[in-house]
Amino acid sequence: MAVGRRAEKMEATRASLVAAARKAFAEKGYAEASMDDLTAAAGLTRGALYHNFGDKRGLLAAVVHQIDAEMAARAQAIAARAGTPWEGLLAEGAAYIEMALEPEVQRIVLLDGPAVLGDPSQWPSQNACLETTRRTVERLIADGVLKPVDSAATAWLINGAALNAALWTAASPSPEQALPKAIEAFRCLAQGLLAKPG
Amino acid sequence: MAVGRRAEKMEATRASLVAAARKAFAEKGYAEASMDDLTAAAGLTRGALYHNFGDKRGLLAAVVHQIDAEMAARAQAIAARAGTPWEGLLAEGAAYIEMALEPEVQRIVLLDGPAVLGDPSQWPSQNACLETTRRTVERLIADGVLKPVDSAATAWLINGAALNAALWTAASPSPEQALPKAIEAFRCLAQGLLAKPG
């Protein structure tokens, strides 16, 4: 196949930089993370960074894209394991709440991401998480399980509620106690979408 | 009363700086707003700023506090005008969605605020919006209108859903068309909290 040693090495460089950035952004936050330190930790310099990602925002976008993809994959796997699509939606929401408890996700995707890259729905990476949820919602509407609401708006609301629930949980004095409350409140809310309450 | 010319002038200085910051942060975003430009627009220099607010974050905190108070007041007024407390809660949510459409609120309170100041629930200003919603929820639970969920978690979820609905609306190609969809989806979700669905 011999894709060429050049492209191959460049991929390794990109992956290495994204990994270092992910760590630095998670620990120090976007604004406080120094490009010099970050690239040095990856055994490179800023030259590589600007060559591969254009600027600091481009690097953040790459990191967010990676995390977003991982989250969507995890959520999908969890939803698929549920008995019914409706249970799948609830499980998906709960999964998002738990994932958003990880400092990495919280700091990078929920706090710095929107502030630096703007609204997630217009991220180039076209938010995989949102798409996953939207498709689930659409299917549930088609099946008559949910009221005929707008699937995009609803997916956004559900994700927003879940992620905010996680922020609240993480900020509470005892997250372990808060988590079940957050998940319960989330499940209550979600029931409002059911065509036939109960 | 003669509070003293010193304190009086200092208040004017603070108000002037907050006003200029509010404008600058809204237009350029927190990171891109220059303290030099901002203070010059207020007819002052960075000296006044650091004397009054400590650092850039302190200034943002003051701005957020001001906007938060305004939003809470508006929401309360709107909720009070509703027929029942339950309708009040829905109206409050819709009001938040509409308020969050204003670029100023969106940029400062929803994007930069959390990223720079951290989770809103632990803001020194003890988020007036959240408190307003939480009290409404608590009353509705006491009245048996809502299921006995955790009021803090629920208030947070409701606000989060509403504010995210606004972000989605604002980012959509035609916000005028999206707004009613977002509000409808929000009302659906909220019905999940009712003790007796209908």
Place this chain on the structure above:
DNA sequence: CCCATTGACATACGTCACGTATGCGAACAC
């Protein structure tokens, strides 16, 4: 097998913004 070219990356520099240290001048105390 050799050489020209491409392109990935390093290095050095300019610019700029934040935060601090120092100084001045007006309001208060006595």
Place this chain on the structure above:
DNA sequence: GTGTTCGCATACGTGACGTATGTCAATGGG
């Protein structure tokens, strides 16, 4: 009326980003 406080301006140091320029290895034709 004098000394002191303190709000605010001014000048400076530091560090970070982004760019312009250089270098060296990998490719590909002759």
